[in-house]
Amino acid sequence: MPVQLIATGTSGLRVLLVEDNIILGEAVRDHVAAADHAVDWMKTLEDARVSLRTVTYGLILLDLRLPDGSGIALLRELRAAGTATPVIILTAHDQISDRIEGLNSGADDYLVKPFDLGELSARMLAVIRRYGGNISPVIHVGEVKISPVDRRVFAAGEEIGLSGREWAVLDTLLARPGAIISKAQIEEALYAFGSEIESNTVEVYVSRLRKKLGRDHVVTVRGVGYRIGAPA
Amino acid sequence: MPVQLIATGTSGLRVLLVEDNIILGEAVRDHVAAADHAVDWMKTLEDARVSLRTVTYGLILLDLRLPDGSGIALLRELRAAGTATPVIILTAHDQISDRIEGLNSGADDYLVKPFDLGELSARMLAVIRRYGGNISPVIHVGEVKISPVDRRVFAAGEEIGLSGREWAVLDTLLARPGAIISKAQIEEALYAFGSEIESNTVEVYVSRLRKKLGRDHVVTVRGVGYRIGAPA
DNA sequence: TCAATCCTGACAGGAGGCTGAACGGCGGCG
DNA sequence: CGCCGCCGTTCAGCCTCCTGTCAGGATTGA
Incomplete structure (x- = not known):
């Protein structure tokens, strides 16, 4: 994608x-x-x-x-x-x-x-x-359109509502499209430093994002992190 | 010029x-x-x-x-x-x-x-x-292009997914392209010191790499080790 | 030809990742 | 003030993919 x-x-x-x-x-x-x-x-x-x-x-x-x-x-x-x-x-x-x-x-x-x-x-x-x-750029990920400035996401002609954390995760991945972002990096972005979150929160949000955006738009790189965009 | x-x-x-x-x-x-x-x-x-x-x-x-x-x-x-x-x-x-x-x-x-x-x-x-x-950030090995920075490999017009260990082996070989790297060196790179691995793991991963990248890109130097690149 | 070395398919076990469910907190609304 | 719905977090079970091992076959060099 x-x-x-x-x-x-x-x-x-x-x-x-x-x-x-x-x-x-x-x-x-x-x-x-x-x-x-x-x-x-x-x-x-x-x-x-x-x-x-x-x-x-x-x-x-x-x-x-x-x-x-x-x-x-x-x-x-x-x-x-x-x-x-x-x-x-x-x-x-x-x-x-x-x-x-x-x-x-x-x-x-x-x-x-x-x-x-x-x-x-x-x-x-x-x-x-x-x-x-x-200016407000619009990012296209496959069929999904994302407008970071006004925090809006469109897919299949419909606007998709994202919660705060969901957006934060997406935003982090979008900062460098295609690059691999580690869970730790995402976590940092979510919890402005040092909040001791010891769980799979990031995984959960990735899961929720995928559910909303479509399965293929967030790619897992096992043992390393996540990437926005096309699977290998 | x-x-x-x-x-x-x-x-x-x-x-x-x-x-x-x-x-x-x-x-x-x-x-x-x-x-x-x-x-x-x-x-x-x-x-x-x-x-x-x-x-x-x-x-x-x-x-x-x-x-x-x-x-x-x-x-x-x-x-x-x-x-x-x-x-x-x-x-x-x-x-x-x-x-x-x-x-x-x-x-x-x-x-x-x-x-x-x-x-x-x-x-x-x-x-x-x-x-x-x-070394170039994008390394060309025959028809294979490798981008160490984002850990991605392209061959035959497709991106190739490598597992963690597979990548580690490739990375080690790539550290000195063309030079012969011994199995021991590769093993060291894989298993942060003293992990007691007593099998032909390296051989297995070389095999797996060859399967994905193409047969000729990893060259065996019998009794010594492996080398990245075209056969001599 | 023989022995050493290497290759590779198969497999069992496990780590890592996924996700449904549940729970508490918070704000909005009647 | 109480109810309701949304959000964030945690947890547990499931599942996928990775991984190390082995064994039999292939290859190499002497």
């Missing part, structure tokens, strides 16, 4: 697209998805709000004129809540004031419709770069 | 980085530059080729998936031209076949994305050292 990290650079972002125009929306969605980002496409402010309540995005593409209000409102809410997710606003050609207001409200960049899709990529890249390492 | 090492040990190398990913590229460039190497960063195969026409590098960091083709092609061209410059390939974790192909095509080591920058330094150091007379 292959492990694929799409972390670096432009790839693997979780992108929220808020746009009510079907044609434009489809084009953007497909273009962004082709660059290996995960795209959630919402057509109303309300839907976007719902989504934002549960998902942490790496980037938001935000149309300002929406059926149920102005994107500016949403943007303000986000910034008021302290969310730093980069936002690129999409404005029509004649809405200069919108654009300025958007930037003032906390947008990172803007695109004027109609825009070239290449231009979109370039702006996204620029914005992402500005955020340095703060 | 095979290997160019500049006097100051690990420092002062001229490094060619071929990587199209902006973020990763920047990180690697900065990290390597910080270690006092001169870094040329190319984002396409074509640019890299142009550079290689005029510059002799001390080390090449080569991404395999590039916009204008596979890094493997470049690697093959280099080796076909007799260039011995050490090459470390950078692969995504799901691209196991790439990795193996890379090693087969003459790469000296590989790094799996995402890698720790410290890990990068370590591998660079190891590869450079090897060219100063020491």
